[in-house]
Amino acid sequence: MERTTMAPAFSATSGSEQIPDPFGYGERAVTFLRALKHPKSRLSGRAFQLDPWQETIVRRIYGPCHPDGTRIVRTVVLLLPRGNRKTSLCAALALLHTYGPERVDGGEVISAASDRKQARIAFEEARGIIDAVPALKQITNAQEYKNRLVNARRRTFYEAISCDAGTQHGRTPTFVLADELHAWKKRDLWDVLKSGLVKTPGSLLLIATTAGRGQENIAWEIVEDARKVARGAVRDPSILPILYEAGKDDDWRDEKVWHRVNPGLAHGYPDIEGLRQLAREGERRPGDREAFRQLNLNVWLDHSADPFVDMDVYDAGAAPVDLDALEGELCWLGVDLSSNGDLTCVVAAWRDGEDGYIVHPWFFCPQDNLRTRSERDGVPYPVWAERGFINPTPGNVVDFRAVEETIRDLCARFRVQEIAFDPHLARNMLNDLLEDGFPAVEMRQGWVTMAPAVKELERAIVGRRFTHGGHPVLRWNFENIAVHADAAGNRMFHKGKSRDRIDGAVACAMAVARASAGDAGSIYESDEWSPEMMVL
Incomplete structure (x- = not known):
């Protein structure tokens, strides 16, 4: 993980003389901010506190320019922990574009947040600064009901909006603050504002956020891209990465x-x-x-606060899976059928050497309301469906006929030894397959069967003997796992939150467990098994 505090060419303590400012735009921005006041400032006259590390950021944004005077930086990614006065700095920069030398007459300055409460925080910060500066207050028309501050002389306005405020199409912003992007549940507003920024030359996007959880969100995409720019893997001088973050392996108590x-x-x-x-x-x-x-x-975490495995270790198994090369190998299937709101998943597992496994999933979800489900779960179902990572079935529930057809196709293609089902929702499908001679078996999801399955899966992942091809939906399912343990230390999978999906991970554990058993046969055929073993 990238651990630099800023892009390699600049540090948070570097002097302003190291930052190009051929037109003096960085200097004038700093001058404007220093002329502001803040109601909570402890400096003389309640002057706005612009500390050296903040001044460096401001100069780095506005100083470097192309020969024609246009600003080089168009996007700023500011990853900063709580308590470092991120909101104050961002509000001051918004006012720089509303009242200061960066304003565009008639321009729109927008701060966008995940909800109305968060949007109001940025608005109140900007309003407090305005009220502390009589010259600015005199020319400001404050429209509280719109969370809007209007520069009456220049017709420029600052407005705080939220993702749940409905459509924002038609916007033409000159400056956008995307506040706490890690908390945005969907990307509709993001896409609208991004497309609006390109309408105006010299517009600026400032993303200011703390670290989030999981990778299936817009914030992770933006921050990860900024990390690549910071370490030089991607060259894009229009993006300024300012990344204050600890590494996952850093001692959090240090x-x-x-x-x-x-x-x-x-x-x-x-x-x-x-x-x-x-x-x-x-x-x-x-x-x-x-x-x-x-x-x-600012350590970016997995979804679960009590993760099953370190996802960095899980990601070590992302090498591509060649399904054609596996057609002659023994194969085991795990099937987790869903209720209406969950995913359905079929996972195939192959032995990889004596103690390793290769897996590949097939996911199913209802086709109706795919976008609504995406917003509910906070993941890109439509994108996954378009890229073939999920198979949408007609209607508003998963069509089990499509699942059964896929299982039959897999049995025709691969040397399937067992198809393991939890019989809770699978009784009809299991019986149909058995009648046609397919090797379907029951594998109830109780402690006796699933605890050993979870243990074997964990052993393979931690031992880096688990290849999954980097399938994004399967990874998301593993991220969501919250582990519960009994008095004996046996562990089981549970959802971290009600909206989390772990169906693929459950099917994976089932398939790996049956592959591990190999020729030993089903536990339900063992002389050691009895119905009483299933009592929890």
């Missing part, structure tokens, strides 16, 4: 790490004693520890 990723600590914010208190609580409570790592150290 105060040197805290200072490295919280630039405000050198100036008294966030409160160091408050961080120490959070860290002490994190040592006692795993959930608090993960929240501290995410929000105060």
